[in-house]
Amino acid sequence: MDKALADLMVLDLSRVLAGPYGTMVLGDFGAEVIKVEQPDRGDDTRHWGPPFSAHGQSAYFLSVNRNKRSITLNLKSEEGRAILRDLAAQADVLIENFKVGGMERLGLGYERLRADNPGLIYCSITGYGQTGPYKDRPGYDTVIQAQSGLMSITGPTENGEDGDPFKVGVAIVDVTAGLFAVIGILSALHHRQTTGQGQHIDIALFDAQLGWLANVASNYLVSGQPPKRYANAHATIVPYQTFPTADGHLMLAVGNDGQFRALCRAMGMTALTDDPRFVTNPDRVANRAQLVPLLEETFRQRTTRRWIEGLLDADVPCGPVDDIPTALANPQAQAREMVQQVVDSSGDRISLVGPVIKMSETPPQIYSAPPRLGEQTAAVLREKLGFDGEKIEALRRAAVI
Numbered sequence: 001m002d003k004a005l006a007d008l009m010v011l012d013l014s015r016v017l018a019g020p021y022g023t024m025v026l027g028d029f030g031a032e033v034i035k036v037e038q039p040d041r042g043d044d045t046r047h048w049g050p051p052f053s054a055h056g057q058s059a060y061f062l063s064v065n066r067n068k069r070s071i072t073l074n075l076k077s078e079e080g081r082a083i084l085r086d087l088a089a090q091a092d093v094l095i096e097n098f099k100v101g102g103m104e105r106l107g108l109g110y111e112r113l114r115a116d117n118p119g120l121i122y123c124s125i126t127g128y129g130q131t132g133p134y135k136d137r138p139g140y141d142t143v144i145q146a147q148s149g150l151m152s153i154t155g156p157t158e159n160g161e162d163g164d165p166f167k168v169g170v171a172i173v174d175v176t177a178g179l180f181a182v183i184g185i186l187s188a189l190h191h192r193q194t195t196g197q198g199q200h201i202d203i204a205l206f207d208a209q210l211g212w213l214a215n216v217a218s219n220y221l222v223s224g225q226p227p228k229r230y231a232n233a234h235a236t237i238v239p240y241q242t243f244p245t246a247d248g249h250l251m252l253a254v255g256n257d258g259q260f261r262a263l264c265r266a267m268g269m270t271a272l273t274d275d276p277r278f279v280t281n282p283d284r285v286a287n288r289a290q291l292v293p294l295l296e297e298t299f300r301q302r303t304t305r306r307w308i309e310g311l312l313d314a315d316v317p318c319g320p321v322d323d324i325p326t327a328l329a330n331p332q333a334q335a336r337e338m339v340q341q342v343v344d345s346s347g348d349r350i351s352l353v354g355p356v357i358k359m360s361e362t363p364p365q366i367y368s369a370p371p372r373l374g375e376q377t378a379a380v381l382r383e384k385l386g387f388d389g390e391k392i393e394a395l396r397r398a399a400v401i
Contacts, residue, residue: 003030004362008189011036011087012068013096013103015043017141017171018125018205020064021178023095026185027067028355028364031093034380035065035371036084039072039401042373055346062350062370066342069376072401075106080400084108086385089116093185097125100135110200120198121188123181129204139205141171148173148209149227153216157231177208238284238291239263242321243299250304253317257281266314267298328353344369377401 008031012023020035020043027033037043048060074080085108088094094113096103103109103124110122124130127139145151145167155166184201192198210217216227219235232251233241239260242249254260257280264272272278272294277287284291299307304320311318322330328339340354348369355364381387381401395401 002362004359004364005029005031008032008092009090010034010093010095011084011091013094013098014125015097016045017064017174018177018203019095019097019181020045021175022123022125022181022185023068024064024066025179025182025355025364026093028357028366029362030365030367033068034087034376035068035070036073036075036087037070037373039074039374039399042070042072046373053344053348053350055344055348057344057346057348057350057370057372062352065370066352067367068371069380070371070374071377071380072374073377074400075108077398077400079395079398081107083381083385083400085113085116087380088113088120090384091117091120092189093121093123095123095125095181095185099138100124100126100130114198118198119192119196121185121192121201122198123185123201123203125177125181125203125205127204128206130202134206141173141205142167144173144205144209148206149213150209153227153229155229155231157229163229173205173209176212177203177205180208180211233288233292236285237281238288239295241292243296245299245304245307246302248304249321250299250307251319251321252311255317259316260284262314263311263316266310266316267295269294269298340366342366342369345372345375374401 005026008026010023010026010031010033012019012033012035014020014023023033023035035043041047043061043065045061045064046058049058051059053059053062073083075084088108104112110120110124113122114120126135127144128134128137146165150173151165151167154168156163181201181203184203188199188201216235219225220227227235231241237255239252239254242251252263254263260278260281261273264270272291276283278284278291308318308320320326327333333339336354336358338354338356339351341349341351343349350369352366354366357364378389378392381392381395387395392401
């Protein structure tokens with residue numbers, strides 16, 4: 001068994017990023033993922049561009065929809081809903097990101113579907129979850145970034161508290177919510193293996209963002225002091241930030257006192273190691289304003305490459321501040337197969353970011369290209385429900401598929 005989840009059937013009724021990211025991860029591990037889309041239009045991200053591939057596939061859609069089969073199903077029709085219920089009766093997992101109550105109004109809520117399939121793992125992803133005063137609000141990544149406090153600690157510090165808040169450059173709330181969904185699904189599957197019982201998983205973007213505030217939230221809960229913005233520096237470790245060099249910037253991550261002493265030796269600034277203001281990390285945090293300018297002055301005297309070579313030789317953690325093309329072309333990224341190519345049914349050769357997790361026995365893989373809208377509708381209806389060609393054509397004429 002080279003596919004860890006090869007025995008699982010996943011119905012993906014989610015759109016945009018959080019749900020599709022999670023189902024992509026399940027597909028990478030070999031789960032059969034059937035993406036259920038609206039006829040004619042499909043997932044919203046199919047239209048988010050440019051850029052588009054040579055045959056019109058949106059780069060956004062391509063990023064999170066590999067290893068899936070696409071079927072179209074009109075859930076506004078009774079026959080379409082009946083087909084979905086029949087598929088759910090065979091499924092192991094269903095993921096949806098309708099507004100709270102939306103699936104229930106369609107007769108496709110958890111309680112209805114588990115009546116036919118008690119072992120079903122049913123995962124709902126919404127902005128604020130199934131409970132609480134905000135449960136009916138729409139949830140969007142950037143709104144959650146703002147409301148969760150993330151933007152208050154992200155961005156430059158030149159204007160202090162009056163500076164503009166910044167969002168993270170990728171939809172990080174959606175991505176982490178998708179990963180939390182996968183963790184919940186795998187935990188529920190383990191529980192089902194023992195008990196035979198499925199369950200409903202409730203994932204909120206808001207909860208996901210608060211959860212990965214991690215040490216920043218903990219600092220506040222312990223101290224009672226609201227976290228400040230530190231731009232590219234660190235609240236509780238110094239020096240741990242970007243520094244300008246003669247030709248760009250480098251990122252320095254000095255995590256302990258031994259590394260600080262190694263840094264000072266590599267920079268020819270050994271006198272700093274005996275300065276009582278800088279001996280320990282708490283000292284350096286308290287005297288950040290005195291230490292950082294001294295380091296900046298020296299870092300400006302050499303190129304980024306020269307500094308990185310010398311610092312790495314001294315076992316001081318550091319790296320360049322690269323752009324995305326440089327990062328994807330990095331020899332380490334290539335060695336780890338973090339960029340892979342796949343050919344879709346139109347003949348397009350598509351480059352995708354590869355699976356992150358490496359495993360010795362059941363490694364995740366890219367098995368198939370992101371599908372065209374409804375590309376496998378007929379095949380899935382034949383395989384799963386035994387529909388013949390005449391039945392499938394009748395469903396097309398009736399705009400059910």
